[in-house]
Amino acid sequence: MNNLLPTIPVASWVESAMEWFTNQFSAFFTVIKDAGKFVMEHVTGWLISVPAIVLILLITIIAFFITGKKLGLAIFSFIGLLFIYNQGLWTQLMETTTLVLFSSVISIVIGIPIGILMSKSPVAENIIKPILDFMQTMPGFVYLIPAVAFFGIGVVPGVFASVIFALPPTVRMTNLGIRQVPKELVEAADSYGSTAGQKLWKVEIPLAKSTIMAGINQTVMLSLSMVVIASMIGSPGLGREVLTALQRTQVGNGFVAGLGLVIFAIIIDRFTQSLNKKKTV
Amino acid sequence: MEKIKIEHVSKVFGKHIPQALELVKQQKSKTAILKETGATVGVYDASFTVNEGEIFVIMGLSGSGKSTLIRLLNRLIEPTDGNIYIDGQNISTMGKEELRTVRRNKMSMVFQNFGLFPHRTLLQNTEYGLEIRGITKNERQAKAEQALANAGLLAYKDQYPSQLSGGMQQRVGLARALANDPEILLMDEAFSALDPLIRKEMQDELLELQRTLKKTILFITHDLNEALRIGDRIAIMKDGSIMQIGTGEEILSNPANDYVRTFVEDVDRSKVLTAENIMVRPIYVNVDLDGPTVALKRMREETVSLLMAVDKNRHLKGYITADDALDAAKKHEQTVHRIVQSEIVTVPPDMLLHDILGLIYNSPTPIAVVKDERLLGVLIRGVVIEALSTNEEGFAHE
Numbered sequence: 001m002n003n004l005l006p007t008i009p010v011a012s013w014v015e016s017a018m019e020w021f022t023n024q025f026s027a028f029f030t031v032i033k034d035a036g037k038f039v040m041e042h043v044t045g046w047l048i049s050v051p052a053i054v055l056i057l058l059i060t061i062i063a064f065f066i067t068g069k070k071l072g073l074a075i076f077s078f079i080g081l082l083f084i085y086n087q088g089l090w091t092q093l094m095e096t097t098t099l100v101l102f103s104s105v106i107s108i109v110i111g112i113p114i115g116i117l118m119s120k121s122p123v124a125e126n127i128i129k130p131i132l133d134f135m136q137t138m139p140g141f142v143y144l145i146p147a148v149a150f151f152g153i154g155v156v157p158g159v160f161a162s163v164i165f166a167l168p169p170t171v172r173m174t175n176l177g178i179r180q181v182p183k184e185l186v187e188a189a190d191s192y193g194s195t196a197g198q199k200l201w202k203v204e205i206p207l208a209k210s211t212i213m214a215g216i217n218q219t220v221m222l223s224l225s226m227v228v229i230a231s232m233i234g235s236p237g238l239g240r241e242v243l244t245a246l247q248r249t250q251v252g253n254g255f256v257a258g259l260g261l262v263i264f265a266i267i268i269d270r271f272t273q274s275l276n277k278k279k280t281v
Numbered sequence: 282m283e284k285i286k287i288e289h290v291s292k293v294f295g296k297h298i299p300q301a302l303e304l305v306k307q308q309k310s311k312t313a314i315l316k317e318t319g320a321t322v323g324v325y326d327a328s329f330t331v332n333e334g335e336i337f338v339i340m341g342l343s344g345s346g347k348s349t350l351i352r353l354l355n356r357l358i359e360p361t362d363g364n365i366y367i368d369g370q371n372i373s374t375m376g377k378e379e380l381r382t383v384r385r386n387k388m389s390m391v392f393q394n395f396g397l398f399p400h401r402t403l404l405q406n407t408e409y410g411l412e413i414r415g416i417t418k419n420e421r422q423a424k425a426e427q428a429l430a431n432a433g434l435l436a437y438k439d440q441y442p443s444q445l446s447g448g449m450q451q452r453v454g455l456a457r458a459l460a461n462d463p464e465i466l467l468m469d470e471a472f473s474a475l476d477p478l479i480r481k482e483m484q485d486e487l488l489e490l491q492r493t494l495k496k497t498i499l500f501i502t503h504d505l506n507e508a509l510r511i512g513d514r515i516a517i518m519k520d521g522s523i524m525q526i527g528t529g530e531e532i533l534s535n536p537a538n539d540y541v542r543t544f545v546e547d548v549d550r551s552k553v554l555t556a557e558n559i560m561v562r563p564i565y566v567n568v569d570l571d572g573p574t575v576a577l578k579r580m581r582e583e584t585v586s587l588l589m590a591v592d593k594n595r596h597l598k599g600y601i602t603a604d605d606a607l608d609a610a611k612k613h614e615q616t617v618h619r620i621v622q623s624e625i626v627t628v629p630p631d632m633l634l635h636d637i638l639g640l641i642y643n644s645p646t647p648i649a650v651v652k653d654e655r656l657l658g659v660l661i662r663g664v665v666i667e668a669l670s671t672n673e674e675g676f677a678h679e
Binding site: 189192 | 352355357381382383384385386388389390392393394396397398399400409410412413414461467
């Protein structure tokens with residue numbers, strides 16, 4: 001085969017395209033990188049400046065109220081966070097929090113409008129759907145490469161890779177949620193003379209809300225998993241602890257940092273889920 | 282005065298629309314056209330006018346295109362061909378903005394499954410039409426509250442639709458439509474999802490409303506009895522075409538073709554009316570709760586000499602008579618258990634009038650209509666005979 005057909009140089013094409021892209025927009029990327037780094041470092045700094053115990057108590061109280069005054073999540077959050085603090089991983093936890101926060105918010109801000117566009121336009125749906133499939137099946141590691149090319153190493157490329165990785169669920173679920181609104185209700189909104197915007201805000205989004213929230217929950221969880229992987233390109237946080245432990249085969253340290261991640265993941269998962277439940281009841 | 286005028290309106294779904302229209306002209310059936318072109322004919326060459334203040338009923342079985350036709354009027358579905366005029370304005374050629382103004386001010390729609398927004402309270406549902414027109418909060422709330430009060434539902438205004446029964450939900454649907462004060466009401470199988478007795482009640486309410494409001498109402502139904510009951514004029518549809526338009530009397534006495542004839546003949550016989558259609562509201566006591574004094578009081582109020590007896594689940598236990606209740610009351614008995622007589626004739630709701638006739642002549646008491654042991658209604662001799670006689674005259678005076 002190889003003799004008959006020369007290898008198509010896809011890899012070098014992509015490389016030169018990337019190179020061109022990076023050179024063309026390098027000024028732009030630098031601005032984003034510096035601004036992003038500045039903002040995120042400040043948020044992390046601010047989070048760390050709050051005494052850990054105050055933040056733990058605050059989260060415990062919020063957990064108590066958000067779950068409808070049940071003790072389960074509150075107790076779990078309290079003990080879990082205290083454990084992380086006790087293990088000396090508080091600073092890393094705050095760095096991870098900042099990363100997850102930024103990548104989730106950016107994913108949601110980009111994802112929901114794209115989802116709405118998809119639900120309204122079959123053409124957009126046909127174009128965007130395969131792109132989402134592509135984004136989701138491509139191994140997450142691959143996104144680290146353009147992230148490094150554009151932004152070097154640090155927090156910003158981490159967020160960039162996480163956004164690409166975590167975006168699809170929000171887009172998909174927003175699209176699905178709006179398409180699932182019963183036809184009769186859409187007709188009702190139309191028959192009274194709603195504009196497209198009125199229909200969207202007063203009928204479709206409220207009715208799609210719980211589906212959209214399920215998508216957001218997925219996005220947050222995915223961005224957490226990607227933030228850990230992004231430690232390979234110099235993103236700080238709990239992921240870096242795991243990576244360091246891996247490189248030095250320190251089983252104990254790796255386990256502790258991994259456990260910290262699990263605790264953090266469970267807390268944010270339950271938080272976003274109960275946010276959803278509260279709104280739909 | 283002519284309010285709505287529809288001229289040669291057609292709607293074809295799918296591809297190859299011109300070919301499909303051509304085939305319809307050759308009187309090919311819907312299935313044949315679907316096979317040949319892949320297009321579905323929703324409505325073909327419909328023309329009629331509706332006068333101001335009239336209730337115009339469009340009647341047809343499922344798949345006859347009646348729901349499509351009503352949606353062409355406010356262009357929830359775009360017509361393929363033809364013109365639709367409302368007050369002389371051509372709806373079918375209007376731009377978006379103009380169409381929106383017509384939808385907002387001229388017509389409101391009531392839906393089969395009520396179409397209420399589950400995330401909004403009854404009040405918020407009722408004021409939806411006003412809200413999107415940009416009417417101030419105070420004004421629209423006052424109007425919506427008035428509409429709910431007219432429907433007898435003001436007390437429930439802060440409830441959500443899922444907390445109400447079907448009948449109440451549809452009252453809200455109607456209130457929402459009327460809050461907008463439209464000139465035209467489009468009612469798409471508005472009462473079809475309701476229980477038979479509630480449906481009858483709603484029909485009466487609609488007629489009562491119409492007496493004062495004088496709206497132009499376009500009403501869709503698959504139930505000929507309903508059409509005859511509320512329609513000033515009726516259009517019968519089959520396979521997307523209108524078969525006949527006329528008053529109930531005209532259609533019954535002078536059917537335009539065989540299709541209409543079989544349709545109407547079916548209704549004419551006692552073999553079509555079922556117990557459900559002619560039963561009346563049961564008057565009953567709850568044997569778990571009520572004593573003989575309550576029973577007597579209820580008989581006086583309702584001027585009857587016999588009550589049905591049910592338990593708390595509304596399961597039929599029998600009946601009690603006035604004489605027995607009086608006797609029990611004299612003996613100061615606290616419950617009616619002793620005097621409940623269980624020998625009562627029961628029939629299922631789908632039993633035909635034809636079969637009921639034999640039973641009712643031999644039964645000393647009214648017949649109970651029962652489904653899964655639950656009492657739905659009663660059949661009394663007078664009503665059964667009345668149903669039969671109006672039937673023989675062609676149902677027109679019902």
